[in-house]
Amino acid sequence: QHTEHESARRQLELWEQSSSAELSVALAQIxxxxxxxxxxxxxxxxxxxxxxxxxxxxxxxxxxxxxYVLCALIDExxxxxxxxxxxxxxxxxxxxxxxxxxxxxxxxxxLKVEHDASVDGALRALETLSQEKVKSSLSCVDALTxxxxxxxxxxxxxxxxxxxxxxxxxxxxxxxxxxxGAIAARDNESMVQVEILISLQELLLSGQPxxxxxxxxxxxxxxxxxxxQNSNVALQAAEFWLRLASLRADIGNxxxxxxxxxxxxxxxxxxxxxxxxxxxxxxxxxxxVYPSEDHAEVKDFLLSDLVSIPDPPADVAPxxxxxxxxxxxxxxxxxxxxxxxxxxxxxxxxxRSTWNLRQCxxxxxxELSSGPLTNQAQQSLVYLVLSxxxxxxxxxxREATLITLGTIAAAxxxxxxxxxxxxxGIITVLTARLCDPEPQVREAAAWAAARCFVNIPTEFLSAxxxxxxxxxxxxxxxxxxxxxxxxxAALAQCVDAxxxxxxxxxxxxxATQRAISTRVRLALLEAVASLAALFQTQxxxxxxxxxxxxxxxxxxxxxxxxxxxxxxxxxxxxxxxxASKALSNRLPQSNQDDASYYYRNAGRAATIADIAVxxxxxxxxxxxxxxxxxxxxxxxxxxxxxxxxxxxxxDGIAHVMVSQGNDALERALHVGALNDDAELARNSxxxxxxxxxxxxxKRRSNHRPNTxxxxxxxxxxxxxxxxxxxxxxxxxxxxxxxxxxxAELIIDSxxxxxxxxxxxxxxxxxxxxxxxxxxTSPRKQQERDFAAASLTAHNACWTLGQLFAALxxxxxxxxxxxxxxxxxxxxxxxxxxxxxxxxxxxxxxxxAALILGSACSSLGEHLVLPxxxxxxxxxLPALVxxxxxxxxxxxxxxxxxxxxxxxxxxxxxxxxSTSAALLxxxxxxxxxxxxxxxxELGLELKRLLRELEARGRLELAPRxxxxxxxxxxxxxxxxxxxxxxxxxx
Numbered sequence: 001q002h003t004e005h006e007s008a009r010r011q012l013e014l015w016e017q018s019s020s021a022e023l024s025v026a027l028a029q030i031x032x033x034x035x036x037x038x039x040x041x042x043x044x045x046x047x048x049x050x051x052x053x054x055x056x057x058x059x060x061x062x063x064x065x066x067x068y069v070l071c072a073l074i075d076e077x078x079x080x081x082x083x084x085x086x087x088x089x090x091x092x093x094x095x096x097x098x099x100x101x102x103x104x105x106x107x108x109x110x111l112k113v114e115h116d117a118s119v120d121g122a123l124r125a126l127e128t129l130s131q132e133k134v135k136s137s138l139s140c141v142d143a144l145t146x147x148x149x150x151x152x153x154x155x156x157x158x159x160x161x162x163x164x165x166x167x168x169x170x171x172x173x174x175x176x177x178x179x180x181g182a183i184a185a186r187d188n189e190s191m192v193q194v195e196i197l198i199s200l201q202e203l204l205l206s207g208q209p210x211x212x213x214x215x216x217x218x219x220x221x222x223x224x225x226x227x228x229q230n231s232n233v234a235l236q237a238a239e240f241w242l243r244l245a246s247l248r249a250d251i252g253n254x255x256x257x258x259x260x261x262x263x264x265x266x267x268x269x270x271x272x273x274x275x276x277x278x279x280x281x282x283x284x285x286x287x288x289v290y291p292s293e294d295h296a297e298v299k300d301f302l303l304s305d306l307v308s309i310p311d312p313p314a315d316v317a318p319x320x321x322x323x324x325x326x327x328x329x330x331x332x333x334x335x336x337x338x339x340x341x342x343x344x345x346x347x348x349x350x351x352r353s354t355w356n357l358r359q360c361x362x363x364x365x366x367e368l369s370s371g372p373l374t375n376q377a378q379q380s381l382v383y384l385v386l387s388x389x390x391x392x393x394x395x396x397x398r399e400a401t402l403i404t405l406g407t408i409a410a411a412x413x414x415x416x417x418x419x420x421x422x423x424x425g426i427i428t429v430l431t432a433r434l435c436d437p438e439p440q441v442r443e444a445a446a447w448a449a450a451r452c453f454v455n456i457p458t459e460f461l462s463a464x465x466x467x468x469x470x471x472x473x474x475x476x477x478x479x480x481x482x483x484x485x486x487x488x489a490a491l492a493q494c495v496d497a498x499x500x501x502x503x504x505x506x507x508x509x510x511a512t513q514r515a516i517s518t519r520v521r522l523a524l525l526e527a528v529a530s531l532a533a534l535f536q537t538q539x540x541x542x543x544x545x546x547x548x549x550x551x552x553x554x555x556x557x558x559x560x561x562x563x564x565x566x567x568x569x570x571x572x573x574x575x576x577x578x579a580s581k582a583l584s585n586r587l588p589q590s591n592q593d594d595a596s597y598y599y600r601n602a603g604r605a606a607t608i609a610d611i612a613v614x615x616x617x618x619x620x621x622x623x624x625x626x627x628x629x630x631x632x633x634x635x636x637x638x639x640x641x642x643x644x645x646x647x648x649x650x651d652g653i654a655h656v657m658v659s660q661g662n663d664a665l666e667r668a669l670h671v672g673a674l675n676d677d678a679e680l681a682r683n684s685x686x687x688x689x690x691x692x693x694x695x696x697x698k699r700r701s702n703h704r705p706n707t708x709x710x711x712x713x714x715x716x717x718x719x720x721x722x723x724x725x726x727x728x729x730x731x732x733x734x735x736x737x738x739x740x741x742x743a744e745l746i747i748d749s750x751x752x753x754x755x756x757x758x759x760x761x762x763x764x765x766x767x768x769x770x771x772x773x774x775x776t777s778p779r780k781q782q783e784r785d786f787a788a789a790s791l792t793a794h795n796a797c798w799t800l801g802q803l804f805a806a807l808x809x810x811x812x813x814x815x816x817x818x819x820x821x822x823x824x825x826x827x828x829x830x831x832x833x834x835x836x837x838x839x840x841x842x843x844x845x846x847x848a849a850l851i852l853g854s855a856c857s858s859l860g861e862h863l864v865l866p867x868x869x870x871x872x873x874x875x876l877p878a879l880v881x882x883x884x885x886x887x888x889x890x891x892x893x894x895x896x897x898x899x900x901x902x903x904x905x906x907x908x909x910x911x912x913s914t915s916a917a918l919l920x921x922x923x924x925x926x927x928x929x930x931x932x933x934x935x936e937l938g939l940e941l942k943r944l945l946r947e948l949e950a951r952g953r954l955e956l957a958p959r960x961x962x963x964x965x966x967x968x969x970x971x972x973x974x975x976x977x978x979x980x981x982x983x984x985x
Contacts, residue, residue: 003143021061030070031084034238040078045072045083052090062095070105073121081117085124092129094442103139110143110160113151123156128164141169145179154189161195170202177203177214182220186261192228197236212268218246219272219346226283231291231357238287238360241280245367266625270613273368274377276498281404282369285388287361289400302439305478307515367852368413378418379410386425395438397563400440402433405462406448414455426452427460434484436465439477446471446483458494465491465500469507478517485511485523492530505531505545512552518572526577528553532582543583547597554604557617561607561780562660575610577636580604584643595648602644604663609718613667616711618870622635631710634668642724649726652983654742655667665745668718671711671754684778709788715756722749723799726806743810750803750821755827760789760844790844793832797847800825801891804851822859824866833874849878850888855897861901868902872909876917881924890927893937896922900940907947914947923976932983942984 027560030036030044048065053059072084092102137482148157161183166749170176172311194458200218209215226237247269252482273280290298369381384407389401409426412418419426429674430452439933449468453461475481488504512524527547551578556599580601592636612634616627645653657665725742804822812818832848851874856864868875879895899918902909910918922941925933933941 004246013955018555020847021058021064024061025050025059025064027070028065028087031080031087032068032071034074036081041072041077042079042083045080045087046206048523049090052087052094055094059095062091073125074109074115075121076117076581078120081121083817084121085128088125089128090183097323097934107140107143109975110140110147113147116153117865119147119151119156120541121164123159127159135253141167145169148192152168153742154191157189158191158195160306161192164193165199165202165656169205170199177209177218181217182222183398185564191227191230192231193228193230193233194236197233199238201236201240204240204243204247206868207265207691209265209268211264212271215268215272216275217831219276223276223279223283226280226287227261229459234287235357235360238357238364241284242360242364242367244442244915245273245364245371246385250783259326274374275372276369277373277377277381278384281365281384282388283402284361284368285366285385285400288403289356290396295396296441300365302443302477302479306476307478307517307520309478309517316725327935333534335684362403365404365407366411369408375417377413377415379421382412382422382426383420386422386429389429389433394442395436398433398436398438399440399444401450402430402444404430406451409448410451419455420457421476423456427456427463431464431467434464434471439480442471442475443477443480443483446480446487450487453487453490455492456494458940461491461494462500465503469500472507472511476513476943478520481511481515482520482523485520485948487630488492489523489527489530492534501534502545505543505549508764509545509552510547511629512549516556521556521572522575524549525572525579529575529579529582532579536773546583550583551600552575552581553599557603561604561611565607567613568708574636577605577608577633577640581636581640581643584640584647591948598644598647599652599656602641602648602656603660605637605640605644606657606664609634609641609668610660610664612637612670613664616707616714617667627710628709628858631707634664634714634719638668638714642717642721645721645724647729648734650725650742651740654725654745658741658745663748665718665722666749666752667715669722671714704772708785712759712785712788712792716788716795719792719795719799723795726799726802728811729806730802740811743812746803746806746810747812747814747817747821751824752823753799753803756792757800757828757832757848760793793844793890794847797829797832797844797851801851801854801858806856808858822863825869826855826864830867830871830874833871833878845874845878848881849892850895853879854891855899856898856901857894861898864898865902865905868898869906869909869927872920873914875919876914876921878919879921879924881927888928892925892928893934896933896937898940900937900944903944903947907944907951910948916919918948919945920936920976923979926979947982 027044027048031041033041033049041754052062064089068648069084072080074089075081075084092098106122106125106909112118122140126144141164144160144167147160148164151157153158157619180199181197183192187193200222203209209218222237222240224235226241228237269429277445309637313672349554367507369378381404385401385405388397389405391399403428409419430445431448433441435451436442436445446468449464468484468491468512471484472481472488475484485508487509492501504527506510508524508528512521512528515521528546532546553572557573584601612630616634639658639690641653722745729742745767803860804825807818807822831850833845852864852868856868876899879892881892922945925931932938
């Protein structure tokens, strides 16, 4: 072995010293040499191919290699033939003049039917020659079709048919159907049948055949193959019908990625589909039935996956697939949609692959049902399924039929005659099968029910509630209980009767108390949240059942959240927070029995907010996904706390947030608002090093994730909570000494609100000053960050308005601290007005202007008027109401009263330009509701305008805007004068 190694090493050194031409010929000789080791010959082929691809060889070297490669192409060894085919493809790609000769050679090899190696080598070569310029230069289709007709081996015939299709055989017009029909009539080889079905699918995409007779013959052939015992053939037949049903839908929708089909083809497709609906539905139904070899696996899975057993660390839940339409419309896009949305998905326990016959048949039925079938065809389809369900004794047939029923009923548009006629039969069958003794049938019935409830008329939906409640109460199988919970969620969205809602609420409460499976709890939570949305007018007993259901889902997390202060299974917390929020939001009043529940939820919200803020505060992040998850949890926790303000005393909720939240409110406002330009520039895309690691032993990237938008969402939610707390104080009758905890929380957290006002101003400034060479983040991300910052600032403005109204009502000992906050806040609002030219949205300036104006009545003119006077030239233009924009008329009235107060104090402040801005603001009032100010304010404004006109500061006389109109009035429109004269002249 040592001698052979040395010899090979010396030979390699000699080749490296020689020219590439000599090396390529030597490699080709090794490839063609039958005396060499097979692995060595294959390695030589790979090396030669790489040299040709790198363009290391001249024309003479390529010519010298051809014969050796062609000789190896008919070698007895399949490995050598495969290597030769790859080298041949490389040779053909660099020498187009060889195509005609190569075509003749390959055609000759294909016709040597008795020599298997020659035929296989030629097919391997054709399979590798995939370039379009090569395809157009080779004329082997006739030899390939002859091989399809004459060769004895089915695998070779299938390969020949595949190669012929790749080289344009299907472009021969309608004659191709005669050829395919002849092949299909005599060839029962499964591999050939698969290739025929694939060819038919490609022909459909090109709008062929447009003859109804030919399409009918194709339909009958594929219907026969759909019942084939070979799963590959049946799957391709199901694919054909899925494609045909999709084309039928696409003909009506004209989807951009399909060409426009001829009217004759469209009519032929519609006619053929409607004519074969019964046979096709029966065949697809048989395809959905589990094969006998899978029965034991399905049963073992369902019977071993019990509710009383926790989920294993590695999820072994079966794979599901959703609607084929949903998959088509899915777009990958970064979004802030939070929460885990569960849907009633199609159960397929046997396959871990992404596609199989059962799934394809269900998708074909879905496409078939959603298209423009005639009413008669639709009713025939539903009636066939219902009859099959009533007449079968096989549990597996019942399961498949229920899946079919759910697919069809969900796909048929709501309100159609078919659903009105068959609704009673559908609901009767589903109600009965929810109590079936077999778990797979119960699961399929619950899955079908969730899909049927959406389109069935509501008067039929009370009946299944009882059986569904029994299933939720007594079911022991996880998979069945999960589908039952999803069915309950769907039913809750359709039924508003008190009796079934109360029944479902009690059943959900029972189910959540015994379910320790994460997957089942998530499904139950969706059902609880759906029921909670209906409880604005529902009775208290059912509401209490829902409270118990949500509380039971919280209990597994209470130890880790409240005591250990860790987030275990955080994906469960979002739906829990949302369900709790729905219950709190839908019930403005609560009784004493619910108070303990609400206080527990307040403690949970405070603790989750604290942990989420800590995660963002110390940058304990691995990726943007971590930041999003933390921000979503924190924001939802503050949303829940804001809703609980409506059902708990202000002092009570404030005490919980302070004691269990560990100043989470103040810290969330600090984390959410960016405080220095370096941080803004860094979060716009520049690199920085993360020094705080979650796990020091794990290597981290030196790119800090851009978490600005998620942090702003957290600050926005925290700001709204503070505003809700202040709003409750504004609308409460307080006794001296009340709300001390609320006062402490407000005065400690309020200054942080001001940073939220600054964020969009600073963000706009930094974005404008960044040079083009700065490694900034993508434009779309910058726009979304800026939109999030503007929304946060809007919420901060609203919160400041609530705080201004609440501060005089609170008994805060440190008056200097309050005074400093008020003056600082007013200055920040003025800065928002003055920064409008830097890219800040005008509606944010409008909002800030209204808050400033309303502060006069809340805080007193002595505090606010000095600030308004300094920014009067910016404040008045910001009071202009834009058309089609919702405005707070109450604050608008307060703002114009402040204008009158300023005029009384010093009317000389109203210069011509300032007076014109006042006229524009008054003229825009016609866009409000009501379109005129109150009578008392109108009289004050009329006196003010008369005095300004008398002093020569403005003029209401011009009827039209012209070049002679003073420049200060050019901002007004012609219709504005008519409105102003009608009110103030």
